[in-house]
Amino acid sequence: MENLTQLIFKRCLASVATLFVISIIIFIGVELLPGDVAQAVLGQQATPETVDAFRKELKLDLPPMVRYGAWLKGVAHGDFGNSLANGRPVADQIGWRLGNTLFLALLTSAIAVPLAICLGMLAAFYRNTLFDRCISISTLSFISFPEFFIAYILILVFSIQLNWLPSLAAVNENMGLGTRIYTVLLPAMTLTCVVTAHMMRQTRAAIINVLASAYIEMAQIKGIKRLRIIVLHAFPNSLSPVINVVALNMAYLIVGVVIVEVVFVYPGLGQLLVDSVAKRDLPVVQASGLIFSVVYILLNLIADILSMLSNPKLRQSRI
Structure with missing residues (x-):
């Protein structure tokens, strides 16, 4: 148990270090964007004096390291600054x-994970058939098609031809759970088509690998049904x-939903990004x-921890 605790602690430290490096990359990437942020926000009609005053207000006249330190300190306290587009707090x-x-992402997971696991077990059960x-x-x-292609095909079939589901996922805070699920079902189906293949293939391969074990052969010799062997x-x-x-x-469902959110005009974080x-709203x-x-x-860290808990061999690994 002590070794497991140390491994988890090391993974947590590695995750924090990775996040720190990513924060530097994000800040540098934004800094390297072409053009003047103040000029882009104020427009071409702004006078040089107005642009200079706005740059000072945004603290763009300070050295990058000073601005990065101030930004990181604010993030640590939950303060992401104010939007340049409307002046509202980013948080x-x-x-x-x-x-x-x-x-x-949760709705898609509720559909895709059970579906992929069941298909993976059935594919292993009916292997090479x-x-x-x-x-x-x-x-x-x-999975070979781009996400937007699958999205437009589903819109054509379920929204235009069958008229079963809305083509735009326009949700608001006053919607009930049932109405919200119905509204976002089409983007959830799109993401399900994209992520199911990975999980299904991995489940199938993992089960087939275990089926070659000696205790599985013993169970088969005892006459236990093949489906029961696979499931239990x-x-x-x-x-x-x-x-x-x-x-x-699941990490992809949260991080990689930008294209799907744009296609369905879904008011998520990807659409906001x-x-x-487009507005050069850097904060x-x-x-x-x-x-x-x-x-x-965080999801990768959770996956590592759950993997170590489910597989004792991984508890002996070192970072």
Whole structure:
């Protein structure tokens, strides 16, 4: 138990160090953007005096290291600054948007994870059969197409031709849970098509790998049904790689939803990031990028911890 605690502590320290490096990269990336931020916000008609005064107000006249330190100190206290577009606190704009993105990711996970695991177990059960080949071809075909292509195909079928689902995921704070699920079901279906293949293939491969173990052969010799062996014996012992791929895909659902949110005009954090980049609203861009990084690193850390708990062999690894 002590060794496990030390490993978890080391992983936490590594995650914090990674996040610190990412914060530097985000700040430098924003600094390297072409053009003058003050000029871009005020427009070409602004006088040089007005631009200089605005630069001082934004503290753009200070050295980059001083501004990075001030930004990092503010982030540590939950203060991301104020938006350049409307002057509102960035934290107020991000809160509701982040909640929408998390809701879409959780809804997609509730659909995709059970579906992928069931398809993976069935593909392992019917290994090298027509069913296995059809499932593999179908899921890999979905993942081969760009997200926007799948989104437009689903809009064409379910919104325009069948008129079952809305083409725009316009949610608001006053919507009930049922109405909200109905509204975002189409983007959730799009993301499900994208992430199911990864989890299904990993589940199938992990189960097939465990099926070659000696205790599985013994269970088969005893006459235990193959489906029972897969569900009760093979799958629980293949949880470690499955947990990893599920966590990575959940991180993708939160971090990689930008294109889907733009296609469906969904008011999430990805849509806010795109709008802020177009407006050169740098505080919002920095905050959105940092939050995406925190979520991705946190989910990877959770995946590492769960993998160590489910697989004793990983507890002996060293960083």
